[in-house]
Amino acid sequence: xxxxxxxxxxxTVFEIQAESRTSVMENAVRNSVPGIEAECGGACACATCxxxxxxxxxxxxxxxxxxxxxxxxxxxxxRPNSRLSCQIRIADALDGLVVHVPERQS
Numbered sequence: 487x488x489x490x491x492x493x494x495x496x497x498t499v500f501e502i503q504a505e506s507r508t509s510v511m512e513n514a515v516r517n518s519v520p521g522i523e524a525e526c527g528g529a530c531a532c533a534t535c536x537x538x539x540x541x542x543x544x545x546x547x548x549x550x551x552x553x554x555x556x557x558x559x560x561x562x563x564x565r566p567n568s569r570l571s572c573q574i575r576i577a578d579a580l581d582g583l584v585v586h587v588p589e590r591q592s
Contacts, residue, residue, distance in 0.1 A: 488581040492519050492537070495587050506578060510571035510585060511535040521587035528572035530554055533561035534591040535571040540584035547574055547583070562592045 492500045492514055504513045514522040514535070523534035530553055539547050544567050550558060554573045558564050571585065 488576050488578055488583070490576065490580065490583045490585070492517075492522075493584065493586045494519060495521050495589055504576040506576050508576050510537065510574040510576065510583070512572075513576070514571060519587065521591065522571060523591050524572065526572075530557055530570060530573055532592075533557050533559075533570060536561040536564075536588055536591055537569055537571045537574075537585040538565055538588060539567045539569050539574075540586065541567065543580070543583050543585075546579060560592050561588075562590055563588055 487503045490502050490504050500517055500519050502513050502517050511524050511528055515524050525534045526532040550569055554570050558568055
């Protein structure tokens with residue numbers, strides 16, 4: 487199972503074993519990561535699961551698709567490495583993925 491690290495806004499690192507085909511958001515919610523609100527439950531209809539993909543992982547994760555990019559317009563402090571964690575699907579190639587939770591969600 488791939489391992490992901492979610493760094494909370496206070497610096498706490500949540501090391502999670504994530505099943506393939508689940509989303510980063512699903513794993514964050516299951517593991518009570520603070521700051522991932524996920525109000526829409528993963529439907530890409532809000533921006534409350536916003537994360538920053540660690541620079542070393544941006545290329546492997548890839549850019550947001552157009553629908554996700556539109557939703558990111560509603561996120562707080564959007565950066566070039568911003569993604570909605572509900573749209574990042576876990577795969578073996580993402581073993582070791584690191585994402586950071588922003589200061590707050592929109």
